[in-house]
Amino acid sequence: MGLFSPKTASYDVDQVMARVKDLCQVWGEHGVVYKFAEDIQKSRWAKLVWNASFNTVSVVSGGNDTQEMLKNPNCKALIRSMMVEVYKLGETVTGGELPALNGRTGPDHVIEDTETRTVTVIPSMLMDFRGKRPMEHAVILRNPIELAKKHGVEVPHLETVYALLTMVEKGYMQ
Structure with missing residues (x-):
């Protein structure tokens, strides 16, 4: 999981990145294997x-x-x-x-x-x-x-x- 082309994003990259990392953490706590990427x-x-x-x-x-x-x-x-x-x-x-x-x-x-x-x-x-x-x-x-x-x-x-x-x-x- 991660953001697509964060350098050109038209939204608050830091805020969305934090939300994606939170989601990854929740999934990880429930046994979901994931990979996080800064730039998908x-x-x-x-x-x-x-x-x-x-x-x-x-x-x-x-x-x-x-x-x-x-x-x-x-x-x-x-x-x-x-x-x-x-x-x-x-x-x-x-x-x-x-x-x-x-x-x-x-x-x-x-x-x-x-x-x-x-x-x-x-x-x-x-x-x-x-x-x-x-x-x-x-x-x-x-x-x-x-x-x-x-x-x-x-x-x-x-x-x-x-x-x-x-x-x-x-x-x-x-």
């Missing part, structure tokens, strides 16, 4: 680092889980390149450094965290692909690509994977 938008971008790369590449690589993708040096390099683009774009859009994701910052640390997990991750987009359901490519890639154009940030890997991903989905949704 930055946290969303940090999460997108993983989702925009692993989710999408799992589908365009032919239906591979995280461990299968990371065993292939070319696929791993693509994932890393996509993460670099998301970090750069997220920091441009939010005006500052993105927070750690699972205690890890930067593409190499996020990849290392994924490689060292004891359980293989099957990304949600891969589950949609396998179930022949629509995928969330608009929020995971299209919207960030549109923001990249607006902010003058080049994201060629995101654009390429988006083009392929939408073609894959079109193929099975007909």
Whole structure:
């Protein structure tokens, strides 16, 4: 929980932040697990680092889980390149450094965290692909690509994977 873009808010940020923290405390006292973020938008971008790369590449690589993708040096390099683009774009859009994701910052640390997990991750987009359901490519890639154009940030890997991903989905949704 937290505030969305508190630097540009049109309300009393300190007052609302205090109320959100109070709510978190009450929930915590009743066993609800939560995460508090000073700026939800930055946290969303940090999460997108993983989702925009692993989710999408799992589908365009032919239906591979995280461990299968990371065993292939070319696929791993693509994932890393996509993460670099998301970090750069997220920091441009939010005006500052993105927070750690699972205690890890930067593409190499996020990849290392994924490689060292004891359980293989099957990304949600891969589950949609396998179930022949629509995928969330608009929020995971299209919207960030549109923001990249607006902010003058080049994201060629995101654009390429988006083009392929939408073609894959079109193929099975007909």
